[in-house]
Amino acid sequence: MNFYIVDRDQQEQQVLRKVIERDYDNSVLGITDNPDEAYQDVLRLSVDIMLINYQLKPYDGHQLMRKIQQSHHHPHFILIGQNLS
Numbered sequence: 001m002n003f004y005i006v007d008r009d010q011q012e013q014q015v016l017r018k019v020i021e022r023d024y025d026n027s028v029l030g031i032t033d034n035p036d037e038a039y040q041d042v043l044r045l046s047v048d049i050m051l052i053n054y055q056l057k058p059y060d061g062h063q064l065m066r067k068i069q070q071s072h073h074h075p076h077f078i079l080i081g082q083n084l085s
Contacts, residue, residue, distance in 0.1 A: 001025065001026050001027075001048045001049055002026075002027055002029050002045070002046055002047050002048045002049070003020050003026060003027070003028050003029065003047070003048065003049050003050070003051065004028070004029050004030045004031075004038065004041065004042060004045065004047045004049075004050045004051070004075070005017065005020075005028060005030070005031045005032075005050075005051045006031075006032055006033070006034075006035060006038040006050065006051065006052045006053060006056065006061065006064065007031075007033060007051070007052075007053040007080070007081075008033040008053055008055065008056060008057070009033075009053070010033075012053075013031045013033075016028075016051055017031065029041075029045045029046075029047060030045065030047075033056070035056045035057075035058070035059055035061075035063075035064040035067075038050070038052075038064060039064065039067055039068060039071075042068055042073055042075065043071060043073060047073075047075040048075055048076065049075055049076045049077075049078065050065075050068075050075050050076070050077050050078070051078050051080055052064055052065060052077060052078070052079055052080065053079075053080050053081045054079050054080065054081040055081050061079050061080075061081070062079065065077045065079070
């Protein structure tokens with residue numbers, strides 16, 4: 001599976017990468033804290049699963065997920081972080 005991580009905490013980014021890449025069938029195609037960069041990357045990469053921190057700036061993880069869905073790219077999404085209500 002091909003993963004992409006969007007998280008503003010660099011320490012969390014590295015922990016997630018290590019956990020994902022423990023399985024040799026998984027790879028992390030990209031990591032960023034910038035939702036605009038993530039959007040551009042997902043349009044050109046073959047991402048299966050995106051791990052997106054809910055608390056991003058300038059817009060939140062849910063807004064990023066909806067923007068990607070509107071572009072007709074449909075990786076699976078996992079929203080991570082606190083205050084998901």
